[in-house]
Amino acid sequence: MIRVENLHKHFGGFHAVDGASLEIEKGSITGLIGPNGAGKTTLFNVIAGVLPPTSGRVLMEGEDITALPPHELFAKGLLRTFQIAHEFHSMTVRENLMMVPPDQSGENLWSAWFHNARVREEERRIRARADEVLEFLTIDHIADEKAGQISGGQKKLLELGRTMMTDARIVFLDEVGAGVNRTLLNTIADAIVRLNKEQGYTFVVIEHDMDFIGRICDPVICMAEGKVLAEGTLDEIKSNEAVIEAYLGT
Numbered sequence: 001m002i003r004v005e006n007l008h009k010h011f012g013g014f015h016a017v018d019g020a021s022l023e024i025e026k027g028s029i030t031g032l033i034g035p036n037g038a039g040k041t042t043l044f045n046v047i048a049g050v051l052p053p054t055s056g057r058v059l060m061e062g063e064d065i066t067a068l069p070p071h072e073l074f075a076k077g078l079l080r081t082f083q084i085a086h087e088f089h090s091m092t093v094r095e096n097l098m099m100v101p102p103d104q105s106g107e108n109l110w111s112a113w114f115h116n117a118r119v120r121e122e123e124r125r126i127r128a129r130a131d132e133v134l135e136f137l138t139i140d141h142i143a144d145e146k147a148g149q150i151s152g153g154q155k156k157l158l159e160l161g162r163t164m165m166t167d168a169r170i171v172f173l174d175e176v177g178a179g180v181n182r183t184l185l186n187t188i189a190d191a192i193v194r195l196n197k198e199q200g201y202t203f204v205v206i207e208h209d210m211d212f213i214g215r216i217c218d219p220v221i222c223m224a225e226g227k228v229l230a231e232g233t234l235d236e237i238k239s240n241e242a243v244i245e246a247y248l249g250t
């Protein structure tokens with residue numbers, strides 16, 4: 001589904017991504033691991049159109065999507081999750097979800113909020129979808145809480161929920177488990193697996209928690225110093241000499 005060819009991203013003289021090549025198979029949940037500073041987030045940002053590459057190409061289903069802006073990638077179904085921005089903290093969890101889809105005419109729902117019955121019908125539809133998403137993610141009980149007040153794990157579920165309000169086909173998740181307790185991490189893992197199996201989402205997941213990676217990801221790709229070191233099942237990766245050396249070296 002995605003092919004990254006010899007990608008470089010330099011910050012001044014520093015090569016954060018240094019000739020990375022990899023493929024993401026359609027329908028997979030691919031894990032991206034590697035020591036801190038390996039270039040994982042930078043790679044995500046380049047694929048998702050947040051940063052332009054220094055050189056190299058990104059293809060999606062054979063089409064060159066290198067450096068397309070995020071909204072064009074969004075239209076193709078490629079999404080990278082981001083932390084809920086500060087300005088959305090004072091809105092409720094449900095409102096955060098309802099903000100995501102643009103309405104059919106291309107107008108933002110909120111700019112047309114009071115206009116007419118069609119808009120109100122659209123609002124009802126989007127609200128119903130938001131409630132379905134909240135139920136799917138088992139966070140329907142916090143629908144009316146302010147997003148700024150929910151726990152870190154619940155915020156991660158909300159980030160995932162935002163992708164479910166779109167027609168996403170491939171989702172890049174950065175550090176899903178950071179600071180999240182075990183119970184919620186299991187909920188997040190279950191939601192990812194269900195979205196993958198039931199709705200055909202492809203996922204690429206950066207995560208440090210190896211239990212989480214081992215449980216849901218196949219294959220796993222390991223990066224170090226801006227390059228891909230190894231790819232395989234987590235067990236294969238763990239016994240790979242170059243990978244062991246890269247982790248010990250940090």
Ligand code: ADP
Pocket residue numbers: 011014016034035036037038039040041042043
């Ligand atoms: P990872 O996600 O694997 O921890 P990152 O992609 O975040 O790695 O970072 C790779 C390297 O690139 C790090 O050494 C980081 O300091 C550097 N880096 C990332 N973003 C920038 C930037 N905007 N300017 C300069 N250096 C950066």
